[in-house]
Amino acid sequence: MPRFFLQQPLAIGGLVSLPDSITHHIHVLRMAIGDMVTLFNGEGGEYTATLASIEKRRAVAEVKTFSPRESELPYAITLAQGLPEGSKMDWIMEKAVELGATTIQPLAAQRSVVRLSAERAEKKLQHWRGIIEAAAEQCGRNRLPHVCEPVQFGDWIGRQDLHRRILLTPRAEQSLSDWARHHPPQAVTVMIGPEGGFTEQEESAAANHGVLLLSIGKRVLRTETAGLAALAGINAVWGEF
Structure with missing residues (x-):
């Protein structure tokens, strides 16, 4: 139907x-x-x-x-995605909705090629909301994930009213799956860098604000792959799959 x-x-x-x-x-x-x-x-x-x-x-x-049917995860997942180039963000948002993300936060990181003016950001927001609506129609979700206005990494990282934040980096010693196995399902934010990843300065700033640095394996994943793999991995460890 x-x-x-x-x-x-x-x-x-x-x-x-x-x-x-x-x-x-x-x-x-x-x-x-x-x-x-x-x-x-x-x-x-x-x-x-x-x-x-x-x-x-x-x-x-x-x-x-x-x-009253619902298909939401029993825990909230926010995807904080460094703005990638081209139309990659469209694909990321569509798949993040399918994997159960409740919020998507676009981040303007140091290595982000895309730079959005206020006018362009508003047009992008409207475009992204349309993608989220279509993805929710397709995958059977009855509640729409929230897409936030793009924000500078430095402004966002200093916020204190957020739940557990996880930054994925190949330089981390502990893996995401190992951390998830040893912690109960809970609200989390997964941070993914743009092409080239977050800089060492950004990773250091994140750690200083209590962000947990974890890895997602021995291979370096593309920005449009990493966040989706992380969402799928968390869902698998916490019993959604």
């Missing part, structure tokens, strides 16, 4: 006007009046609805039932 995200209140018995993007998708799928769809608004649970009318640019669905 097709799943669609709607940023509006949903209630059993209500008629919902579907936006152009969803209407277009309905036409592509060659759906007809009476066909069923799943709707969710990110506030938890999902609704089953039937298509009541389909026009060229407008479709209406009638909400029939509600299910």
Whole structure:
């Protein structure tokens, strides 16, 4: 059954006007009046609805039932990702949603090639939110992960109101999997550097602010691989897989 995200209140018995993007998708799928769809608004649970009318640019669905089904991890994972070049961040965000990340924090690190002005950052945020919505539709999540505004590494690392932070570096002596095996499931933030990784100065600053430095194996992973491998590894050790 097709799943669609709607940023509006949903209630059993209500008629919902579907936006152009969803209407277009309905036409592509060659759906007809009476066909069923799943709707969710990110506030938890999902609704089953039937298509009541389909026009060229407008479709209406009638909400029939509600299910409290959830597919969230029992612990929160934040991915603090150093801004990579090109469209890599799009791919990282899509896969992070599938792997259960609850928050994604883009970081402007010293080796980040991308530099976002305030205007570009706002456009990127809107673009990334669309990617997150689509990924949640596909993977069956009923709550949308939060994507934060890009922030400078130096400004973010000094914040004190964050849960356990882990920076992955090949220079660390303890592995992520070894640490996870000896600690109960808990809220964590996984920090991944951009191409070239975090600098030694950034790693030192992180350690001085209580960040735990861990490795992810003997091989050096690309920036678009490391965070996703870390999320999968944590989920495997803590019993999600």
